[in-house]
Amino acid sequence: MKLQHALLSLASLLLLQVSATAQPPQGDGLFDVDNEIISRSISEENPTGEPGEGGKAASQIGVGRKGAPRFELKAGETHQLCDIEGSGTIRHIWMTGTWGRSREIPMLRSVVIRGYWDGQEHPSIECPIGDFMGSAHAKSVAYQSAVHSTGEKEAFNFWLPMPFTKRARFTLTNEGDKDCTVYYQIDYTLNEDHSDTVGRLHTNFRRANPTTMKEDFELMPKRTGKGRFIGSVMGIRTLHPGWWGEGEVKVYMDGDDEYPTICGTGSEDYVGLSYGIQNTTHMYHGCSLLEKSKEKFEQLDIPKNEKVNVPMSYISMYRWHLPDPIYWKKECRVTIQQIGCCYYERDDDWTTASFWYEPVPSEPLGPFPSEEERTADLKPLLNP
Known part of the structure; x- marks a missing residue:
């Protein structure tokens, strides 16, 4: 009987541990209401998030009746999404707009989100809104992962928690030449006891069009100090026929020089797939976009050293290191x-939006591609 009780106790303990790991990334107990945490939300209906200040704008049917659900983001303008003081955590961002409706203009690459933590002057987050929200190549498709959930009509949701200790400020800038309409909501909590060394979310966008032959594309340029790599949304536009994804992911850390500590086996293997790439999405890994251009383009078949006319492939894939x-x-x-x-060096068009946590003050993110560089060569996908 004692052995039976012991086994039952062990089973109960293991069940509790599994339940704990299954909690949302922020780790809040769903039933813990005895705390000092305050819930707040910012949108155009309450741009400061202050208590009792929401829904004061008026529409044609009265005050508080959908008076300010959106804002217009003119070409060249910057709009402040939030400026929050205190110690807290941004828990969720929802956003949609008219930026994905045009088949001529890749506005999801033209509009840029920037995030600033705790008074630091340079941004810790600087990324085109489409890539930040999980959609490479300025094309949104419906899918769900542990970090993003995207609707069929450019409805974006972002779920990584973003802690801060003194201040959180986000802006949205339209660096293109076409106006757009934006709807958004930022849900956050205050009165949280974060240490000064808590990791703040950082996001870096890079594009190499094309990459340099025999020079590995950097998903995350070198960062110093402590941190945690969360993962990437990667976009590939093929510039040569044939299979492009034999390249290995390498993580150089804490003194690694020529060779890394963590080394993968192939590009599709890194995103949890195999034997080529498939349009398959999962919580922590997958490929959300796999399309070919209808138009054919002259490309060099590198192994045969001859030019051929073939479509370009556009791939968007992702990997999240949350349980690992x-x-x-x-x-x-x-x-x-x-x-x-099998095997040869090649150059293709690669982009990445990479996400990681590190304390502030932190180093600048490095050069950010121009609007022209970010949006080049996307029309064969957007307007085939």
């Missing part, structure tokens, strides 16, 4: 190779 964390203590750099099958 990648921590570093002193420094870290993450790269991916451009290798074809």
Whole structure:
């Protein structure tokens, strides 16, 4: 009988541990109401998030009747999404707009979101809104992952928690030449006891069009100090026929020089797939976009050293290191190779929006591609 009780106790303990790991990323107990945490939300209906200040704008049917559900983001303008003081956590961002409706203009690459933590002057988040919200190539498709959930008509949801200790400020800038309409809501909590060394979310956008032959594309350029790599949304536009994804992901950390500590086996393997890429999405890994252009383009078949006319492929894939964390203590750099099958070096058009946590003050993110560089060569996908 004692053995039976012991086994039941062990089973109960294991069940509790599994339940704990299954909690949302922010780790809040669903039933813990005995705390000092305050819930707030910012939108155009309550741009400061202050208590009792929502829904005061008037429409043609009266005050508080959908008076300010959106704002107009003119070409060249910057709109402040939020400026929050205190210690808290941004828990969720929802956003939609008219930026994905045009088949001529890749506005999801033209509009840029920037985030600033705790008074730091340079942004810790700087990314085109489409890539930040999980959609590469300025094309939104409906799918769900642990970080993003996207509707069929450019409805974006972002779920990574974003802690801050003194201040959180976000802006949205339209760097294109066409106006757009934006709807948004930022849900956050205050009165949280974060330490000064808590990791703040950082997001870096990079594009190499094309990549440099035999030079691995950096998903995350070198960062120093402590941190945790969360993952990436990667976009690939093929510039040569044949299979492009034999390249390995490499994580250089804490003194690694020529060779990394973490090394994968292939590009599709890194996003949890195999034997080529398939349009398959899961919580922590997958491919959300896999399309070919209807038009054919002259490309060099590298192994045969001859030019052929073939469509370009556009791929958007992602990988989230949430149950399998990648921590570093002193420094870290993450790269991916451009290798074809079987085997040869190649160059393609690669983009990445990479996400990680590190304390502030933190180093600047590095050069940000111009609007022209970000939006180039996307029309064959958007307007085939």
